[in-house]
Structure formats: structure tokens, C-alpha cells
Amino acid sequence: MDINRREFARTALGSATLFALSDLLFGKKDLFAAPIRPFAGHWLAELDAIGREVKSDKLQQVEWQKKVEELYSKVDLAEFLKMIDFETLKKKLDPFQGKGALSLGVNFAKVEGIPTKFIFGRQLFAMKKGRSIIPHGHDSMSTAFLVVQGTCRGRHFDRISDEKEHMIVVPTIDHEFKEGGTSTISDKKDNVHWFEALSDTAFVFNIHVDGMPGNPKNPGRVYIDPNGEKIEGGKIRARLIDHDEANKLYG
Secondary structure, eight states: OOOOHHHIIIIITTSHHHHHHHHHHHOSOOOSOTTTHHHHHHHHHHHHHHHHHHHTTSSOHHHHHHHHHHHHHTOOHHHHHHHTTHHHHHGGGTTOOSSSOEEEEOOGGGSTTSOSOOSSEEEEEEEETTOEEEEEEEESEEEEEEEEESOEEEEEEEEEEEOSSEEEEEEEEEEEEOTTOEEEEOSSSOOEEEEEEOSSEEEEEEEEEEOOTTOOSOSEEEEEEEEEEEEGGGEEEEEEOOHHHHHHHHO
């Protein structure tokens, strides 16, 4: 986890363990250029491994958040965008006229040799200026964002408690996320988030691991109106709303 791309390429490629991992990840064919191949495989393998650990309760959710943010911070965005065929995906935003964010499926299969089955789901959120990934919390999910192009205003809230028609939250993060910026959520920390595009377009890569230990709820989103009643301790009593209302108010 604590090695950068250059160190990984210099020290790890000589080990029998890595050759075994390389065989697993890439098979006999190799369409990667030498500088890209080991780092890409290592990054995806690490991301999958810690996802399996948090899902099986071998890794605490807050620790997963730290490790994912560390992994995200080491991504070479230019290489990553090639891996997901970003130039093709981004064109799908041009005709989009709806509110909110356009959710696009991400497929690593176009880079031959990368495994196609991961413990995490993944998608690319695409937004035009002023549009948002609408404010929502999560049940039994750990998710991570990486801004791959553009600039967003990102806001997070800790989910303090649930009421019948409200969620009690407290603001934790509110700042600009530029390219390479990362943020994470879990049942334990910063459970609610909301991202608004500040640039003409903005694209955010997301992974999500469903089914967190100790949470019997079905994995899913919980939409709120964060502009609710302010109560003691800097908390907000946010009204629970559905997707359509959230999109109308904040999309």
C-alpha cells in the first residue's frame, strides 16, 4: 500500500509472488506498455483486496476509507483514463439534458489482461456545470470517489441518527475537489455526500462495496434535504425525501 509506482516497478517485479500475480491478472497476452502494466495491475488488485477485507469484517470501515484514499492518491490519471476508455465515455454527456448526474458504467475489460470480476461495483458520474450528484446517505455501503476531470464542490455529513421522517446529520467537509481529489463514505464516517460541478463539465469515478458487516439493511441510497432545521451542536434535522424530489431540488 505504501509504495509508489516507480518503487513498485523497481523492487517488486523480481519476486516470485509478483510473477504469480502477474500471470493471474494478465494471462499470456500483454498489450500493456511496460511502465503501465505492473502499476495498473497492482492498483486494481489492492483495491479489490481491501474491498474483500472490509466486506468480510477483516478491515474496519474507517480503515478501508483511509486505504482507498491512499490508493486513489497514487493513481496516474492519464493512464487511468485510458484504462476506462474515458474519451468514449465523456462524449455521452454531450446530449444529456436532464438534471443531476449521468451515471455511466465502467468496464476495465477493454484493457486486456485486467480481471473483470471485482468485489466492488464501479461507475463514472458525469455532470454539467451546476448539476449535482444529489445529496444522499447510504445503508450498508462503503463508497469512494475520485475526481478524474473538472472541479466539484464536495460536501459530506456524518449521519448521527435516524428518525421516522428525518435524518440527523452534522456537516464535516465542504471544499473544492479538483482533478485527483478523493473522498469516501461508510456506515461509520461521512455517510452523506453531495457533489456539485463547478467547471463546465466534471467527471467522478466511483466504487462501492455493498453489504457492510453489522448492518442488516439492504444496501442503497437514502435521499435527504440537507437544508433542514438547525439544532444543537451544529446538527441538522434533514427531511427524508425520494430521488425525484432530491433531483428537483438539487440536481
